[in-house]
Amino acid sequence: MAALMPVVPLISLQGVHKQYPNGTVALRDVTLVVPKQDFVFLVGPSGAGKSTLVRLLIREEKVTAGKIHVEGQDLSRLKRRHLPFLRRKIGMVFQDFKLLPNLTVFQNVAFALRVTEGALRHLKPKVEEVLSIVGLEGKENKFPDQLSGGEQQRVAIARALVHDPKIFLADEPTGNLDPATSWEIIQLLLQINARGTTVLMATHNREIVDVMRRRVVAIEGGQIVRDEDAGGYHAPALESR
Amino acid sequence: MHRLWNRVDFAFSSAWQNFWRNAAVSIASVLIVWVVLLALGSLLLVLHSLDQIVALEKTKASAISVYLADTTPLSSAMDFKLHLENDPRVTAVTYVSKDQAMARFRQLPALDPSVIDTLGTNPLPASLDVTVRDIRDLGAIDQAVRNSPLVDRSPATNYEPNVIDKIILLARVAGIAGLVLIVGLTGLSVFIIMLTIRTAIYLRRKEIEVMKLVGATDWFVRWPFIVEGLFVGVVGAVVAVLIVGFGYRPAVVNLQSVLIFVPLSFDQYYLRLVLAAMLGFGLLLGSVGSYLGVRRFLKQ
Numbered sequence: 001m002a003a004l005m006p007v008v009p010l011i012s013l014q015g016v017h018k019q020y021p022n023g024t025v026a027l028r029d030v031t032l033v034v035p036k037q038d039f040v041f042l043v044g045p046s047g048a049g050k051s052t053l054v055r056l057l058i059r060e061e062k063v064t065a066g067k068i069h070v071e072g073q074d075l076s077r078l079k080r081r082h083l084p085f086l087r088r089k090i091g092m093v094f095q096d097f098k099l100l101p102n103l104t105v106f107q108n109v110a111f112a113l114r115v116t117e118g119a120l121r122h123l124k125p126k127v128e129e130v131l132s133i134v135g136l137e138g139k140e141n142k143f144p145d146q147l148s149g150g151e152q153q154r155v156a157i158a159r160a161l162v163h164d165p166k167i168f169l170a171d172e173p174t175g176n177l178d179p180a181t182s183w184e185i186i187q188l189l190l191q192i193n194a195r196g197t198t199v200l201m202a203t204h205n206r207e208i209v210d211v212m213r214r215r216v217v218a219i220e221g222g223q224i225v226r227d228e229d230a231g232g233y234h235a236p237a238l239e240s241r
Numbered sequence: 242m243h244r245l246w247n248r249v250d251f252a253f254s255s256a257w258q259n260f261w262r263n264a265a266v267s268i269a270s271v272l273i274v275w276v277v278l279l280a281l282g283s284l285l286l287v288l289h290s291l292d293q294i295v296a297l298e299k300t301k302a303s304a305i306s307v308y309l310a311d312t313t314p315l316s317s318a319m320d321f322k323l324h325l326e327n328d329p330r331v332t333a334v335t336y337v338s339k340d341q342a343m344a345r346f347r348q349l350p351a352l353d354p355s356v357i358d359t360l361g362t363n364p365l366p367a368s369l370d371v372t373v374r375d376i377r378d379l380g381a382i383d384q385a386v387r388n389s390p391l392v393d394r395s396p397a398t399n400y401e402p403n404v405i406d407k408i409i410l411l412a413r414v415a416g417i418a419g420l421v422l423i424v425g426l427t428g429l430s431v432f433i434i435m436l437t438i439r440t441a442i443y444l445r446r447k448e449i450e451v452m453k454l455v456g457a458t459d460w461f462v463r464w465p466f467i468v469e470g471l472f473v474g475v476v477g478a479v480v481a482v483l484i485v486g487f488g489y490r491p492a493v494v495n496l497q498s499v500l501i502f503v504p505l506s507f508d509q510y511y512l513r514l515v516l517a518a519m520l521g522f523g524l525l526l527g528s529v530g531s532y533l534g535v536r537r538f539l540k541q
Contacts, residue, residue, distance in 0.1 A: 081459070084457060098450065098454070100451060115455065117247055159455065162455075
């Protein structure tokens, strides 16, 4: 039904090529459209190009050929001084959390607002709001090393949410977590998605992908080999049931 | 306002932390800035003093004092004066008695009058102060009067042909040597400030990564390091300014008492200029050093 309406997709990649200066070709002719509020799993073996795709979306890298649009904006024509404002639209979390060890939970989240010059008056209520979304009330004054891995990833998620991002990019967010904790994180991402944020999650976690039955984009050798709604980790033909 | 305050507060508190987090390197860079500015300030003041001397010597240059022997009667001295006045090269001749010479001597700065009083008799000769039309005739006048029996022998005149040239040469050599030293030290200090900033950046690399990730602007990331560089420049400058500012007058007074015939004076106005220049140069060193420090990593 969405296909019948002429809407500008939130993210669109058209014929994207990426070749690194050392000659490695990471992506070839990738075309992908992600509408608003979508929830997408990016799957594929290590080195397939998932991380490159993520880096291109936050313009940490530039495409070699092709076009990427985010909210209709052409990323290859985005000026460097406008880059921070793209990043504020995109919340990111990683396998290694990237928390600052010398700051408390509250300070880690507040840091994202401070360095983007959010008005200090609104800082405290906003931080408290996102910490309650991720379920970390009462842990504001703990330091990262006093938290479990799952809790640390929640802090990272809270930090990614302070700018009310349109897009949430998660690069192997459950890579360092045990299965039970991984499920909690996935539930959290679903909640965030339900609030209207588009979620892209690069993952190796086959169990989660298979159970969730969401849109799956599989990348291999720098190319999209499969893109199906309500898919599994592997192509249907390879699945043993 | 809130945003501006947030930016300023963040930059200054981060810069302060950076400074103490790698205290050894930071203090080294403060020291080198201090040395550069001390050298700069001292050189400017020394050159200024030499300039003062040259200027005064030039006004004295068209005159020569012919010292009269104590045995010369006043009438012979007056005849000699008249003889000199008739010389076409001479424009004026003034007689200075022994008492007048002593009175002038007492006027010299930094000379303790009680020392003179212990001399008892007046050792200074009377003189004829001869002013000439053309400085180049001074040598000839000196030769003409030197062998007169009326003239003292030790010395006969105060004629010193090359003194100005020597002082000018000294000023030039001191200026060039000082300039070379300061240029070298400037390069070194900019390099060390740059290293200090690079170290601070390295120690903050995780914060910087997160800042870029969550959408901090380049300038927001840069400011703490620029402030740190300026802080290094200012601290080094302030210490050097205090030393030169408070040290100049005692140095002049001490030199006056050693070099009693050299017309040195304390120049308050010029000192202020020098101190302002030192402070400005300190800020320049700090900003150039930190700019070079942040330039590369922000190109990503």
